[in-house]
Amino acid sequence: MKILVTGGSGFIGSTFIHYWLTRHPDDSIINFDKLTYAANPESLSDLTANPHYQFVQGDICDEIAVDKLFSDTIDLIIHFAAESHVDRSIDDPMLFVKTNVLGTYTLLSAAKKHGNIRFHHISTDEVFGTIIPGVVDVFSESTPYNPSSPYSASKASADHFVRSFGKTYGLPITITNCSNNYGPFMNPEKMIPRMITNLIDGKKVPIYGAGENYRDWLYVTDHCSAIEAVILNGKLGQTYCVGGLKETSRNIDLVKQIIKLMNKSEDQIEFVADRPAHDNYAVNWDKVHNELGWEPKETLTSGLQKTIDWYQTHESWWRAAKTEAEAFYQRLNAARNK
Numbered sequence: 001m002k003i004l005v006t007g008g009s010g011f012i013g014s015t016f017i018h019y020w021l022t023r024h025p026d027d028s029i030i031n032f033d034k035l036t037y038a039a040n041p042e043s044l045s046d047l048t049a050n051p052h053y054q055f056v057q058g059d060i061c062d063e064i065a066v067d068k069l070f071s072d073t074i075d076l077i078i079h080f081a082a083e084s085h086v087d088r089s090i091d092d093p094m095l096f097v098k099t100n101v102l103g104t105y106t107l108l109s110a111a112k113k114h115g116n117i118r119f120h121h122i123s124t125d126e127v128f129g130t131i132i133p134g135v136v137d138v139f140s141e142s143t144p145y146n147p148s149s150p151y152s153a154s155k156a157s158a159d160h161f162v163r164s165f166g167k168t169y170g171l172p173i174t175i176t177n178c179s180n181n182y183g184p185f186m187n188p189e190k191m192i193p194r195m196i197t198n199l200i201d202g203k204k205v206p207i208y209g210a211g212e213n214y215r216d217w218l219y220v221t222d223h224c225s226a227i228e229a230v231i232l233n234g235k236l237g238q239t240y241c242v243g244g245l246k247e248t249s250r251n252i253d254l255v256k257q258i259i260k261l262m263n264k265s266e267d268q269i270e271f272v273a274d275r276p277a278h279d280n281y282a283v284n285w286d287k288v289h290n291e292l293g294w295e296p297k298e299t300l301t302s303g304l305q306k307t308i309d310w311y312q313t314h315e316s317w318w319r320a321a322k323t324e325a326e327a328f329y330q331r332l333n334a335a336r337n338k
């Protein structure tokens with residue numbers, strides 16, 4: 001099978017490419033990625049000589065570049081490429097409209113034009129908005145969309161386009177809406193790697209608000225196995241919610257757990273002004289479990305330990321990205337404090 005992966009140089013995409021080629025070594029993957037600030041080509045440097053892996057740099061919004069990818073027969077598209085950081089979406093929403101909405105539309109049009117190619121779209125539970133106790137206690141496939149941030153609004157719009165191409169043109173689509181991922185190779189702008197790398201650097205760990213917001217956490221290779229299950233055995237036209245644990249974790253408890261695992265002090269916790277429209281998330285993944293037999297393997301403790309070990313031993317991978325991410329947060333905080 002020949003697979004087009006978009007955004008394969010980012011966190012989940014690069015983990016997925018390794019995951020897939022290890023388990024399906026006869027398949028071939030083309031990784032189409034713009035290499036934005038969020039990408040790190042180092043994550044895939046071990047595959048440079050692999051004849052089953054090819055990298056093409058390009059923008060999913062570029063119709064001509066996307067069209068060219070189909071000069072070879074493509075059997076399956078797995079669409080990871082996105083602007084993925086909520087705080088950046090608050091800063092620059094138009095970029096999210098372009099990449100996440102227009103980019104997804106461009107890929108869908110190409111998939112339709114080149115023979116209704118199977119299209120799997122990677123989405124987020126953030127499209128459902130926030131948990132409202134007594135009203136929406138947990139997200140599932142039937143939860144109405146109610147996005148809060150420009151990021152989640154752009155992902156929600158993309159999901160609607162994907163479904164509409166399934167219904168209107170018969171494009172064989174599937175969607176996974178997953179909870180927050182964590183693991184190695186994640187940009188240190190995101191919460192868990194930012195906490196870990198701040199602790200490594202002996203710096204304070206900022207927590208939004210009082211740290212009461214909660215979510216469930218999905219270890220990245222558990223997400224990859226869920227995508228694999230949906231690609232191989234999922235029903236066309238369907239959405240599958242994918243979550244980490246049946247219990248959720250408050251941000252304050254999460255940071256305390258990381259501090260404990262790293263033998264650091266809780267004095268390093270610093271409470272900062274809350275993010276606007278800060279959501280709570282919890283995913284019910286019964287459907288993917290009951291239909292496809294999927295369940296996560298990692299507990300939060302085992303996944304965090306693996307993640308901490310990796311950041312402690314891979315500073316050369318994350319240092320430059322951390323410098324850039326901290327500069328971004330400084331600009332963001334200055335703008336919010338105006």
Ligand SMILES: NC(=O)c1ccc[n+]([C@@H]2O[C@H](COP(=O)([O-])OP(=O)(O)OC[C@H]3O[C@@H](n4cnc5c(N)ncnc54)[C@H](O)[C@@H]3O)[C@@H](O)[C@H]2O)c1
Binds near residue numbers: 007039085103122124
């Ligand atoms: N990280 C999470 O916790 C999480 C949770 C739920 C869903 N998701 C979704 O999973 C997908 C992957 O997330 P991630 O965390 O790996 O993201 P990431 O930010 O780490 O990587 C995104 C990748 O997409 C590429 N990209 C961005 N714009 C592009 C464009 N216009 N053309 C081509 N490539 C482009 C970037 O260069 C980067 O390699 C996204 O669709 C995201 O919305 C992520």
